[in-house]
Amino acid sequence: MNPIVTQAMTKHYGKFPALVDLDLEVRPGEVFGFLGPNGAGKSTAIRCLLGELNLTSGTAQVLGAEPREVGHRARLGYVPADLNLWPGMTGRQTLRFFARLRGGVDRAYTDSLAERLGADLDKKVGDLSTGNRQKVGLIAAFMHRPQLLILDEPNAGLDPLVQHEFWAMMREAADEGRSVFLSSHTLSEVERVADRVGIIRRGHLIAVEEVAELRSKRMRRIELDVDGELSAADLEAVPGTRDVSVLPGRATLDFDGEISQLLAAVTAKAHLRDLHTQEADLEDIFLTYYKDES
Numbered sequence: 576m577n578p579i580v581t582q583a584m585t586k587h588y589g590k591f592p593a594l595v596d597l598d599l600e601v602r603p604g605e606v607f608g609f610l611g612p613n614g615a616g617k618s619t620a621i622r623c624l625l626g627e628l629n630l631t632s633g634t635a636q637v638l639g640a641e642p643r644e645v646g647h648r649a650r651l652g653y654v655p656a657d658l659n660l661w662p663g664m665t666g667r668q669t670l671r672f673f674a675r676l677r678g679g680v681d682r683a684y685t686d687s688l689a690e691r692l693g694a695d696l697d698k699k700v701g702d703l704s705t706g707n708r709q710k711v712g713l714i715a716a717f718m719h720r721p722q723l724l725i726l727d728e729p730n731a732g733l734d735p736l737v738q739h740e741f742w743a744m745m746r747e748a749a750d751e752g753r754s755v756f757l758s759s760h761t762l763s764e765v766e767r768v769a770d771r772v773g774i775i776r777r778g779h780l781i782a783v784e785e786v787a788e789l790r791s792k793r794m795r796r797i798e799l800d801v802d803g804e805l806s807a808a809d810l811e812a813v814p815g816t817r818d819v820s821v822l823p824g825r826a827t828l829d830f831d832g833e834i835s836q837l838l839a840a841v842t843a844k845a846h847l848r849d850l851h852t853q854e855a856d857l858e859d860i861f862l863t864y865y866k867d868e869s
């Protein structure tokens with residue numbers, strides 16, 4: 576059974592279409608990245624999946640049930656974008672509360688998560704920094720080894736070392752056959768940890784891709800510092816070039832082809848002094864690659 580299946584899931588806020596005809600499918604044992612810029616509709620989709628919002632039309636099934644049915648919650652782990660814990664309770668008290676709600680959890684596993692993330696469970700949650708508070712939320716979501724984790728931009732405030740540990744936790748959950756639905760606006764995070772990626776823009780799911788596939792489509796902005804006669808036509812002859820501009824001593828282009836072919840074309844005509852590449856960001860990918868498809 577796929578832990579998340581939606582068909583034509585649609586949500587309007589008044590007349591505003593925040594989600595339009597979303598067909599989502601999250602499989603057992605995968606990290607599914609849900610990627611889109613601010614305001615794309617990620618939180619809206621998640622709140623629909625959790626039954627916090629009613630669909631305007633379409634259907635959603637989460638762990639084989641209607642989102643509003645509470646019975647499956649124990650098999651779910653959720654970290655909302657605006658994590659709200661009780662400020663007067665310590666991390667340990669917070670986790671004990673959630674553990675009781677779930678009818679008991681593996682204490683050793685919970686302790687190991689806390690240790691891996693470097694969480695301080697003795698301070699009151701209200702006195703913790705954003706990142707340290709986020710760790711308590713993550714432990715609460717993972718500690719009962721849920722079948723499905725729904726994480727809404729969960730990386731807020733985590734430092735790089737902790738992020739790596741957190742990525743490993745997601746990977747381990749997937750390797751155990753459980754599933755992670757990870758919303759993010761950071762392409763690099765999703766690329767690192769997800770198996771597949773759904774890209775949402777203005778409420779529309781514009782692509783679902785294997786991560787490897789997405790990577791191969793990624794455009795790079797390249798600057799070449801050269802001595803010699805290099806023309807725009809020389810560069811445009813290389814497959815994968817776009818938006819070429821050539822000034823004396825410098826050429827710039829967008830490129831998603833074979834870098835060795837580009838270098839061969841350049842060095843056949845000129846002496847290459849330096850080369851800078853900059854990976855296109857998410858918005859560039861939306862604008863260049865998906866423009867025609869959406």
Ligand SMILES: Nc1ncnc2c1ncn2[C@@H]1O[C@H](COP(=O)(O)OP(=O)(O)OP(=O)(O)O)[C@@H](O)[C@H]1O
Nearest residue numbers: 588591593611612613614615616617618619620760
């Ligand atoms: N309660 C609401 N009433 C009206 N419009 C809303 C409401 N909640 C969200 N929206 C609008 O719906 C769109 C999608 O918002 P949503 O919060 O789902 O985006 P998001 O992808 O999660 O963004 P972010 O990355 O900034 O969290 C936005 O244009 C937002 O302004």
